[in-house]
Amino acid sequence: MKSKLYLNRRGVGARSTAPTKQYVVGTLWFEVLYDIVITSMPERYSRDEVREHYMTYANPSTGLLPVDRVYDVIAKLGRPGVKFDEFARFVKNLGMQVDTPTLRVAFNRVDIDQTFTLDLEDVELGITLLLRTVFPKLVLQKIGLSTEQIVRHAAFWLSVLAVIFFFLIMSFMSLVSSRGSPVASSLQ
Structure with missing residues (x-):
């Protein structure tokens, strides 16, 4: 459901034939959007880059961004790094047979900042974590040895x-x- 773009302000009391003022509802100006972006995104984006995406979704007549388009701007900016599905595919392409819960544990241990993405160093750390801690436990379980x-x-x-x-x-x-x-x- 979309909100009405404009609200009319009627005069108090009797009806008036004079033009009514219109207020823009459900929209944001650039500064508010930029504050949302820098507080919700793990990386800092330049004002020009955010403004470019802002202008693609802004209403041409008012120059303001509808609130329901804020997510689209953030999605266009994207999050840098490797998401869990990409990490799981990478581990599988390396030839490692690891179940999804084990991969999820390794991914979450490495994703300290909780952005649900891993940069290059985090991916290397995740692979090292799998090789040093998770795989020895899996080998011991397959062989049937206990501590x-x-x-x-x-x-x-x-x-x-x-x-x-x-x-x-x-x-x-x-x-x-x-x-x-x-x-x-x-x-x-």
């Missing part, structure tokens, strides 16, 4: 290595030390 199993396995092999190292140290000590020591005689 407890990994810790048990690592502790077992560390203890085996410690026994071997202790045996080597003791054998070298027996070779270097004098023949009459009790440790050397017990090892031999």
Whole structure:
């Protein structure tokens, strides 16, 4: 539903044959639009660029922008960067098979300013985040390993290595030390 562009101001009291004043309703002048743009957009746009888009939608007779066209001006300016769908397509084109919820978590962790777009550095950070945190978890889930199993396995092999190292140290000590020591005689 569109608002009426003009409201007529009638004289108080009796009807008048004199011309009535008209007030423009539901429109914005450039300064208000520019304030909206700089407060709602992540990037600063030049006044000339905003004015160019403003003039394409402004009413030619009044020079004012209808309120229902503010979104069109903002859409024309656009948001720089990569949106979630483009990020998901990029990850898929890299050959990574990641489900949508996992991608959404990575995207939201990197999108700190909450503009729902990522610049080049954010995309690189998102890929790094996927490679360092998300993919190891996915690999462990596919293999069926839990953190407890990994810790048990690592502790077992560390203890085996410690026994071997202790045996080597003791054998070298027996070779270097004098023949009459009790440790050397017990090892031999």
